[in-house]
Amino acid sequence: MDLAVPKNSVSRGTTVLLIDDQPIIGEAVRRMLVGEEGITFHFCRDAIKAVEVAIQVEPTVILQDLVMPDADGLDLVRRFRADDRFRDVPIIVLSSKEEAAVKAEAFALGANDYIVKLPDRLEMLARLRYHSRGYIALLERNEAFLALQVSRQVLANDIALAAQYVRSLLPPPQRIGPIDANWRFIPSAELGGDAFGYHSLDDDHVAVYLLDVCGHGVGAALLSVSALNAIRSEALPQTDFHDPGAVLAALNKAFPMERQNDMFFTIWYGVYQTSSQTLRWAGGGHPAALLLGPDGSGRPTALESEGPLIGAVEGLEFGSGEVSVPAGSRLFIYSDGAFEVSYPDGSMWAFDDFVSTLTATPSEGPAHRLDALVARIRAISARNDLNDDFSMVELVFA
Numbered sequence: 001m002d003l004a005v006p007k008n009s010v011s012r013g014t015t016v017l018l019i020d021d022q023p024i025i026g027e028a029v030r031r032m033l034v035g036e037e038g039i040t041f042h043f044c045r046d047a048i049k050a051v052e053v054a055i056q057v058e059p060t061v062i063l064q065d066l067v068m069p070d071a072d073g074l075d076l077v078r079r080f081r082a083d084d085r086f087r088d089v090p091i092i093v094l095s096s097k098e099e100a101a102v103k104a105e106a107f108a109l110g111a112n113d114y115i116v117k118l119p120d121r122l123e124m125l126a127r128l129r130y131h132s133r134g135y136i137a138l139l140e141r142n143e144a145f146l147a148l149q150v151s152r153q154v155l156a157n158d159i160a161l162a163a164q165y166v167r168s169l170l171p172p173p174q175r176i177g178p179i180d181a182n183w184r185f186i187p188s189a190e191l192g193g194d195a196f197g198y199h200s201l202d203d204d205h206v207a208v209y210l211l212d213v214c215g216h217g218v219g220a221a222l223l224s225v226s227a228l229n230a231i232r233s234e235a236l237p238q239t240d241f242h243d244p245g246a247v248l249a250a251l252n253k254a255f256p257m258e259r260q261n262d263m264f265f266t267i268w269y270g271v272y273q274t275s276s277q278t279l280r281w282a283g284g285g286h287p288a289a290l291l292l293g294p295d296g297s298g299r300p301t302a303l304e305s306e307g308p309l310i311g312a313v314e315g316l317e318f319g320s321g322e323v324s325v326p327a328g329s330r331l332f333i334y335s336d337g338a339f340e341v342s343y344p345d346g347s348m349w350a351f352d353d354f355v356s357t358l359t360a361t362p363s364e365g366p367a368h369r370l371d372a373l374v375a376r377i378r379a380i381s382a383r384n385d386l387n388d389d390f391s392m393v394e395l396v397f398a
Helices: 023-033 047-057 073-082 100-109 121-169 218-232 244-254 351-359 366-381
Strands: 014-019 039-044 061-065 091-095 113-116 174-176 179-186 193-202 205-213 265-273 278-284 289-292 301-303 321-324 330-334 390-397
Touching: 014 023, 014 047, 014 121, 023 039, 023 121, 039 047, 047 061, 047 073, 061 073, 061 121, 073 091, 073 100, 091 100, 091 121, 100 113, 113 121, 121 193, 121 218, 174 193, 179 193, 179 366, 193 218, 193 390, 205 218, 205 330, 205 390, 218 244, 218 265, 244 265, 244 278, 265 330, 278 289, 278 301, 289 351, 301 321, 351 366, 366 390
Parallel strands: 014 039, 014 061, 061 091, 091 113
Antiparallel strands: 174 179, 179 390, 193 205, 205 265, 265 278, 278 321, 289 301, 289 330, 330 390
C-alpha cells in the first residue's frame, strides 16, 4: 500500500480536526480537550473548506458532523477517502441520533467510528487517542519501510558498482600461447566473492586461477579483488608462482581471516607448461577442476585437492598435483555457484547432471558450452537472478 507520509510524523502528537457548522459543538469539544497533553485542536465550520483546512493542519484524527447546511457529511467522508493525503486518516462521524442505516453507510464509505454527539469527555478522549495512536503507528511503519527501501536501493547501487569493478578486472577472453581462454561471470543479486584470471608467467608457463570468498556483498568482493591482484601482479613475497602449492601457502599467510573480518576464501590455481604439455595444480577448499580429453567423450578427470580453506588456519602447507594435457583437451574451472543450483521446489540440482550438461557438445558447437550451461541453470532455477555468483573459466589446449 502506498502511504502519504507527512514530514516529522513520528514526532507528532494527536491533532484533532473538528468539522461542524455549530460553534457550540466546536466550543464543547474544545473544552473537553483543554489541558490534555499532546493534543492539538482545530475547528472548521465551513464543510466546503474542510479539505483545504485538513491539508494545512495535517490531522491525525478527523471529527465531522453528518448534517451540515453546505455539504453532505457522507459525501465529505467519500471526498476524504478519495484523497491519497487522507485515505488512512481516522474519521469519526458525529450524529445527533443512532441510525443503523446511516451508520452502516458511513462505515461502508470508510469512516472508522460513529459517535452520537456529544459523549462523555472521558469517552471522547479515549476514542480520539485510540484512533490517533493507530494512525501515527501506521505512519511510523510507513516511514520505516520507506527508509528501508532507500537503504536497499543505496546498497543495490553499491553492489552494482562493485560488480562492475570486479568485472573490469577480469581478463578478456583471449589466446595465450597454445591456450584459448574463455569465461562466463554472472554476479548474484547480492554479489558474492568470485574472481578469476589467467596470465603468462614466462614464455613456457601460463597460470590460471579462480577464487571464491565466503559470504556476499561489497566486503566479500573487496577481499576477492585484493587476492586477485596479489596473484595477478605476483606480489606475494618470496613465492614461486610456478609452484601452485607455494602460491596457496603464501595466500594463506597474507590473508588470515582474523584480519579480513573473519572472511576466508577457496581457490583453484594451476600452471600449464607448454613444452611438456603438463598441468600442475593446487586447491584450497575449492571444487575440483574438470579436464575433458581431446575426443570429448567419457567422464572428465576431476583435478581435486585436499588443501584447506585459505585464511582459516595459519602456517599450513599445500600439496600440488600434476597431469598430462594432450592437445584438444578442455579444462573447466568454476565456483560452487555454477552447480549449487536449486529448483523452485527447493531440491538441488544433481552434480552429475551439472557435469553432463557441461561436457555435452551443444548443437551450436563446442564454443557454446558455457552458454548452454548458463541457459540450463536459468531454466532449472526459473529465475534470472542467481543466489550465488556464477563463475566459470574454460581453457582449450591446442
